[in-house]
Amino acid sequence: MSTAVATVPTEPDYGVLAAVRWAVARDLRVALRSRAELGVQLLFYVIVVSVFPLASSPDRALLAAMGPGVLWVASLLASLLALPRLFASDFGDGTLEQIALSPYPLPALVAGKALAHWLTTGLPVVVLAPILGVQYALDAQVLAIVAASLLIGTPILSLLGGIGAALTLGTRGGGSLLALLILPLYVPVLIFGAGSADAWRAGLSVAPNLSLLGAGLLITLVGAPFAMAAAVRIALD
């Protein structure tokens, strides 16, 4: 008999963190191969933010009042616009089926994909928002608050949006259906996120709003990956 027994490979790591790491690395690599697409999405954010003053007035007091809300609404739309990319191309070419069949836990894999979605769409918005906020005559403290609320809030958008993106895979209706499913779920995030700047302007503490956003992030972080995984399995049936 040969000595094949001696070359048994070590058991690979199929843990949660390994799955998240794999999914993030893979989706980031895919995203960075089409940098132009990422750039277009950020330009969308910039343009949406820039057209609101044209539709209202260049009055500085009015702009300062609506600025945080505009920055938040635009980030909802930017997140929404990028959502179909989260699963659709993998679903189209069969990669998603292979991902679901892998020994890694599926909730961790889809959580990694949502994290990569946030790194490529949410995080750039967090960086851009304070710069664009200057157009709205916002002062430094308000800009910092908007950036902080976006930093806590935008990951929630990616996680919740991932559920909608998976549910609408292969359905008729596409992007507008996704908007109908997901925008109502975004509302609490919007209220607390934009509300943090309003609280500051009213002379109140921003801690309650940011804490509620943080609580929302923890809840979605725990719950959304399982809903996303369930939705992916339903779509693959």
Place this chain on the structure above:
Amino acid sequence: MSLYQFSSPATFYALAGRIAPWFAGAAAVLAVTGLWIGLVIAPTDFQQGEAYRIIFIHVPSAWMSMFIYLVMAFWSIVALSFNTRLSAMMAQALAPTGAWMTFIALWTGSLWGRPTWGTYWAWDARMTSELILLFLYFGVIALRNAIDDPRRADRACAVLTIVGAVNIPIIYFSVYWWNTLHQGASVSPTGTKMQATMLSAMLVMAVAAWFYAVAVALWRVRAIILERERGSAWIEGLPGMARA
């Protein structure tokens, strides 16, 4: 004979046909009684005048709009856990009724708001949450229509309904979170601030709305069963259903 037998669409179809008329009849009797107490017996409110009487429609429909969503979420959880077809059909049958109740609550609320607050619409917390609830209903119905395979639609809608149910506590507690224009809850377990006849009219109307929703959902689930199970032997055995 166990309860589980009724989870078969064939058995439930007959049961639903038997009990739905009773719920519809009770709903009609209660609605007439409730409206009579509310519109004839109940006194005029000293602050709001006659305009307050719209609450006999508004409050029951607002309660039902939230309650039906919870029932939908319950059937969705059952459908996902046990993979039962009938539970998903119940959730599907409830969605349009829930959307209508939400719409009626918003519409009557705005008609009440005009003479009382001086505006048809204010971005009050409870009104806003009710509007979001209407969008949630629309989302579930739209997702159902966008998926061709009914079993896949069942499970996708179940996931969406359960995720949306997170919104129900937000509706309920929003009145505490934001202290705004909307008057505080008039009915509470510890003691009500309403006059007894007004309260009884409202409660009777609430039960009427509940029975109406049950009857309509049962009739709709019968239609869904017929549509989905067409081609199965028991349906062809029904009177008038035999294939030509």
